[in-house]
Amino acid sequence: MSLSESILPVPGVRLGIAAAGINYPDRDDLLVIELAEGASCAGVFTRNAFCAAPVELARQHLQKTVPRYLLVNSGNANAGTGRQGFQAAVQSCEALAALVGCEVTQVLPFSTGVIGEHLPVERLLKALPDALAQLDGAAWPVAAGAIMTTDTRAKMVSRQFEVEGVAVTVTGIAKGAGMIRPDMATMLAYLATDLKVEPGLLQSCLQQALEPSFNSISVDGDTSTNDACILMASGVSSLAPVTDAGSAAYRKLSEAVREVCMYLAREIIRDGEGATKLVQIQVEQAADEQEARTVAYTIAHSPLVKTALFAADPNWGRILAAVGRAGLHELAIEQVEIWLDDVCIVRDGGRAASYTEAAGQQVMDRPEFTIGVKLGRGQARARVLTCDLSYDYVKINAEYRT
Amino acid sequence: MSLSESILPVPGVRLGIAAAGINYPDRDDLLVIELAEGASCAGVFTRNAFCAAPVELARQHLQKTVPRYLLVNSGNANAGTGRQGFQAAVQSCEALAALVGCEVTQVLPFSTGVIGEHLPVERLLKALPDALAQLDGAAWPVAAGAIMTTDTRAKMVSRQFEVEGVAVTVTGIAKGAGMIRPDMATMLAYLATDLKVEPGLLQSCLQQALEPSFNSISVDGDTSTNDACILMASGVSSLAPVTDAGSAAYRKLSEAVREVCMYLAREIIRDGEGATKLVQIQVEQAADEQEARTVAYTIAHSPLVKTALFAADPNWGRILAAVGRAGLHELAIEQVEIWLDDVCIVRDGGRAASYTEAAGQQVMDRPEFTIGVKLGRGQARARVLTCDLSYDYVKINAEYRT
Numbered sequence: 001m002s003l004s005e006s007i008l009p010v011p012g013v014r015l016g017i018a019a020a021g022i023n024y025p026d027r028d029d030l031l032v033i034e035l036a037e038g039a040s041c042a043g044v045f046t047r048n049a050f051c052a053a054p055v056e057l058a059r060q061h062l063q064k065t066v067p068r069y070l071l072v073n074s075g076n077a078n079a080g081t082g083r084q085g086f087q088a089a090v091q092s093c094e095a096l097a098a099l100v101g102c103e104v105t106q107v108l109p110f111s112t113g114v115i116g117e118h119l120p121v122e123r124l125l126k127a128l129p130d131a132l133a134q135l136d137g138a139a140w141p142v143a144a145g146a147i148m149t150t151d152t153r154a155k156m157v158s159r160q161f162e163v164e165g166v167a168v169t170v171t172g173i174a175k176g177a178g179m180i181r182p183d184m185a186t187m188l189a190y191l192a193t194d195l196k197v198e199p200g201l202l203q204s205c206l207q208q209a210l211e212p213s214f215n216s217i218s219v220d221g222d223t224s225t226n227d228a229c230i231l232m233a234s235g236v237s238s239l240a241p242v243t244d245a246g247s248a249a250y251r252k253l254s255e256a257v258r259e260v261c262m263y264l265a266r267e268i269i270r271d272g273e274g275a276t277k278l279v280q281i282q283v284e285q286a287a288d289e290q291e292a293r294t295v296a297y298t299i300a301h302s303p304l305v306k307t308a309l310f311a312a313d314p315n316w317g318r319i320l321a322a323v324g325r326a327g328l329h330e331l332a333i334e335q336v337e338i339w340l341d342d343v344c345i346v347r348d349g350g351r352a353a354s355y356t357e358a359a360g361q362q363v364m365d366r367p368e369f370t371i372g373v374k375l376g377r378g379q380a381r382a383r384v385l386t387c388d389l390s391y392d393y394v395k396i397n398a399e400y401r402t
Numbered sequence: 403m404s405l406s407e408s409i410l411p412v413p414g415v416r417l418g419i420a421a422a423g424i425n426y427p428d429r430d431d432l433l434v435i436e437l438a439e440g441a442s443c444a445g446v447f448t449r450n451a452f453c454a455a456p457v458e459l460a461r462q463h464l465q466k467t468v469p470r471y472l473l474v475n476s477g478n479a480n481a482g483t484g485r486q487g488f489q490a491a492v493q494s495c496e497a498l499a500a501l502v503g504c505e506v507t508q509v510l511p512f513s514t515g516v517i518g519e520h521l522p523v524e525r526l527l528k529a530l531p532d533a534l535a536q537l538d539g540a541a542w543p544v545a546a547g548a549i550m551t552t553d554t555r556a557k558m559v560s561r562q563f564e565v566e567g568v569a570v571t572v573t574g575i576a577k578g579a580g581m582i583r584p585d586m587a588t589m590l591a592y593l594a595t596d597l598k599v600e601p602g603l604l605q606s607c608l609q610q611a612l613e614p615s616f617n618s619i620s621v622d623g624d625t626s627t628n629d630a631c632i633l634m635a636s637g638v639s640s641l642a643p644v645t646d647a648g649s650a651a652y653r654k655l656s657e658a659v660r661e662v663c664m665y666l667a668r669e670i671i672r673d674g675e676g677a678t679k680l681v682q683i684q685v686e687q688a689a690d691e692q693e694a695r696t697v698a699y700t701i702a703h704s705p706l707v708k709t710a711l712f713a714a715d716p717n718w719g720r721i722l723a724a725v726g727r728a729g730l731h732e733l734a735i736e737q738v739e740i741w742l743d744d745v746c747i748v749r750d751g752g753r754a755a756s757y758t759e760a761a762g763q764q765v766m767d768r769p770e771f772t773i774g775v776k777l778g779r780g781q782a783r784a785r786v787l788t789c790d791l792s793y794d795y796v797k798i799n800a801e802y803r804t
Contacts, residue, residue: 049730079719303799320452324453348484350487395793398709
């Protein structure tokens with residue numbers, strides 16, 4: 001029942017890719033996912049008000065019917081493109097629907113890449129037959145590659161479990177390295193299982209998995225216009241449909257989906273633009289979860305903390321300053337403790353008596369560690385994964401369009 | 403009545419500096435400001451919960467009496483230093499009070515520099531007589547140099563005006579280049595005038611000047627533990643005491659103090675760590691000032707916007723994404739306009755029909771320009787000054803303690 005990096009096909013789901021030349025020359029940038037008839041599908045999208053045209057259209061289509069096809073392009077976000085961008089998304093769905101013989105509402109469009117450029121629809125349409133010709137249940141790894149933008153590696157994972165002796169598979173892929181603070185939605189991520197799951201339950205299953213995974217990571221605090229996370233249930237399994245939240249099948253599926261989301265979210269931070277460190281911010285003893293999250297994100301987004309992480313400099317005063325400016329009402333600083341892994345750095349309002357620079361340095365030199373904050377105000381907690389701010393972050397984002 | 407960069411002494415105020423070797427070798431790092439008897443003094447301090455020991459003590463002293471001396475050191479923030487840090491601040495004030503023969507509560511302490519290191523009090527005390535020996539009304543420029551940390555240049559300005567034919571001077575100095583988002587307080591800044599001003603009015607005069615100046619700038623969103631802004635009125639002017647908010651003297655003083663604060667705040671951003679651009683974010687047509695400020699700061703703090711500014715890349719999709727994720731309730735994106743100086747880039751939910759990349763590039767190439775956002779929701783507005791995020795920002799902050 002453990003995670004597997006050898007990627008398993010999901011019965012009832014096929015994937016096909018193609019090189020449409022939308023923005024990147026000579027690489028795959030188009031993905032079509034085909035879902036068996038009778039499947040169900042759950043989705044969560046960005047809450048950015050300037051959400052992309054395909055996000056808007058995918059939301060509409062998902063409300064009307066169950067999708068048969070997902071159409072994803074990288075290299076162009078089709079966001080900030082107004083009415084023309086919306087038409088481009090509609091046109092793409094219409095073309096795919098015509099080729100495969102389904103309703104246009106049964107196609108969900110997704111785009112990722114540069115914001116504000118018009119989608120070169122003709123190039124996309126021309127490559128559709130190629131992608132369809134390649135549809136294959138084993139194509140998850142190449143699919144994960146086709147949806148990358150500034151990612152340096154494909155992100156994918158599988159998880160299998162058994163229900164009544166029958167194997168069930170959950171496989172997921174994701175992309176994302178910058179403009180990452182999904183928070184109330186997620187990045188581009190596609191998960192599928194072969195179970196048959198009642199749509200409402202499938203949505204719950206996805207929601208519960210998002211909070212500790214995609215909704216608890218941040219590279220740079222910038223929530224994208226195009227975030228989306230989709231969970232498909234092909235329904236081709238021989239098992240009975242999952243219709244009860246109390247059933248063993250639902251419990252196991254939820255656990256698997258959560259683990260797959262946690263793995264993929266962690267992979268996104270590991271591949272954060274220019275990242276050299278993976279840092280968990282763990283805030284405990286907060287009065288409520290909201291303030292725990294506020295403190296965690298204030299630390300995670302502080303450019304001063306992030307550059308100190310890059311330098312592996314235990315300049316903990318910057319962490320303390322971030323906690324202090326998080327806006328907590330009547331924070332009693334003498335109750336606050338700050339830790340680097342198992343090294344206490346701040347206690348009683350200042351540097352812990354036991355703290356040594358050498359001990360702090362030892363933790364900061366690790367590629368992965370935890371910044372722990374105990375607020376001494378209650379029982380609530382929050383956990384956020386983040387990365388450092390390096391020269392390469394500036395380089396990647398200063399040169400992105402050139 | 404215009405600003406003058408030739409710095410004018412303020413009658414009733416003398417300044418003395420010394421090299422105490424607190425952190426930097428071979429440079430002045432200690433400043434004593436002496437204020438005439440019968441003066442008044444207004445102050446505003448950081449709201450960071452982890453405020454520094456000297457901030458806490460200065461607040462206490464200022465409530466009890468009118469200060470005769472301000473004692474400032476650079477190189478060490480004396481923040482996050484607990485009880486020992488507080489004692490160090492008390493000890494410094496006691497030593498100065500003993501040397502000059504005033505009450506300990508008549509000394510206001512200030513520190514700026516690395517957080518979390520203990521203040522080397524002995525070195526500071528040893529240098530106090532030097533600083534006192536140098537007290538001089540013309541020492542504002544060297545004083546501005548002595549309080550610098552990562553600043554690359556001293557920040558100072560004077561302003562004179564006349565009341566009933568008598569010249570009145572306002573001179574101010576400030577320091578700050580990183581950990582700059584004063585917002586609810588300010589950076590280290592010291593202003594003085596020779597007018598006699600009733601204490602309550604002096605505080606109002608300072609408060610009204612802060613909002614559009616120090617409270618509307620951000621380098622990196624990190625509010626310091628040590629921010630403070632002090633306005634002194636020596637009272638040695640031959641003019642009658644200012645006791646009426648409706649008087650011409652108060653109106654002229656307020657205008658001068660505001661202009662001095664605006665100038666110094668702008669200088670702080672121009673000297674922002676690694677900054678190559680000075681960018682004004684101007685948000686208009688907001689439903690209320692709070693949402694205008696939220697949108698302005700969301701843009702100002704976006705690492706993606708800031709790296710695009712550094713690259714002089716008119717990648718306006720990042721500005722649009724920042725507006726979209728600012729959390730405004732039911733933002734109608736088709737009402738939003740985004741401008742670079744006089745070039746409209748976004749209108750009707752997407753790229754403005756009139757926009758050309760060349761026009762956007764022309765603005766982005768300027769060393770100073772304005773990002774304008776019209777929300778189409780009301781009459782409120784906000785203005786924030788910020789800078790870009792460059793390699794040098796990372797370099798400066800990754801290497802700060804080494």
